[in-house]
Amino acid sequence: MGARMDSPTESELSFSRPPIVEAVVERRFATSIGMDVVESLRRQFEPGYPAISQLAEMSVTVNPIGAQPQVSHNMTGYRLTDRNASAVILISTNGIVFSRLAPYPGWREFSEGAAAVFQTARETMKYSTLSRIGVRYINRIDIPVRIADAKVVPIQLEDYLLIYPTFPASVLPPAQGYTMQCITFLPNIECRATIGVATVPPAVPHHLSIVFDIDLGREVQVPQREDEISEVLDMIRSEKNRIFVSCLTDKAKELFQ
Amino acid sequence: MFPEAYALRPEEQTLSVDWMEWHGGAKENQLQQVVRHAELTVRKNDAYAVTQVGAFAEACAKYETKVRVIHEPTALNQAHSAVHRYPRDNHTLYAALANLASQDVTGVGDIQS
């Protein structure tokens, strides 16, 4: 990653077409809540988030010799989407997630939307100790594919992102896709950072799409008061911005203008 | 008006239409009677397109389709008629018919008001 330690300026973050596909704030509970509480939360949010689907987890027991696999499925929560598909709430026995989909409205509107949802949740379910708060930004970089002399011009990933796989060209031909995940601890904000980059099916015809996923979470010294949570989220956001700007080249940033 | 409005459904052998003059009176009244006697569910955002039979047949003939429009009243709809020998999967014809019909389209909401 880049060696930059200071926060990027507002102008450095000002893009007319930011590549953010989804911005997420998560609050994870230290102890699972009951489905009755999940149902109460669903009823609370349903009027503003009428598109609902269920979340379930499955257990599979595989017996290699003989009998059919045993499957059980447990209901764990709901995914609710607002009328304009601009925001999503995931309510589960393990936590609550608020997502804002593209186009990204800016940190202020996003964080205020999240705060409102968590406020409503807190009023509905009362207090539950948090084991993790996290912020995740899923970016997608759409790189135009160029044709020269009737051939596709290979795209050099390092021209756009400073996180990319390297391997000896003499051993392997050029890659057609990749997935990488880097996990590290950021002591300045006491958060674990999970940085993921991966090629994905192109979202735009005649483009190559790369997801650049930045997930920062505080799992130690997790704040429990709203003012402290807000402060930590602001710090996480600043760090996320630093990572984002540092890992992209100028050529990539031009794509967002 | 989309060409798909003129496509036959899988279960259909003929194209169902209404002989609106069967109801008599002014055009407005004829359309109201067509809606009133419709055997399909008519919704407020639906619309009816009016085409002269001769123009319809002529348009079909241009695409080498010699249709026959036959008055086939049903128990619920005395004005019901059917277009026989109507082709399946001729989207070029459907587009021409939709274009022709788009000159005289009235929404159900306007008909019923």
Added chain:
Amino acid sequence: MTISTVGANYVISYGAGEVVVGASALSTTLGDLFSQGRRPPPSSETRTTRHIFKPLEETKEIRLFNIIAALKMAVAEVSMHLDPTWRARLFRQIDMLHEPDDWDDEDKLADQESFKTFLHMILQYGCMHGISLGIDNDGRILAGWEDGSSSLSFSFLPKDKVRWSVVHRQDEDIESASGISSLDRLPAVLQPYNPKAWYDNADNIPSR
């Protein structure tokens, strides 16, 4: 191998494939996949079932809300490439097309693969203004323009294929043509019919 839920069904993704099954077929399907030599997941203990999974009752209204959300989310994913005003108008059209009074329980809802092809056309050729949208009986997205006597319409098929129809009418003479083409071929197949009149309304994505 991953297993996720979509409504009342399960999507099993494995290796190169994916299969959607209902709850009653899940055990059998997993058994088939394992016996075909797919890499099985590690053995796991059976957990005590805590809450019986009851699929959410999908009323017509919920189905409509969900498909509206799915279409708008597909738009959101590429919204950074779309004009905001055009996108807002598209959202209004999506809402209008899904008024509950216009749908019966057994009607086929919008096909998301068809909608994806529609979006790809917009991304490739620009946000075209003045288009009318529709959904046919098979759930395919329809788009059309009328320009006085002439009309152009598309029915969007999966995998970036389009059925196009063009009509030019002068006095009583109607000239009509139709075909199925890839998105890439659209300008070439429509060229004899002067599509410029419609494409001129498009705000093109700037070339790079």
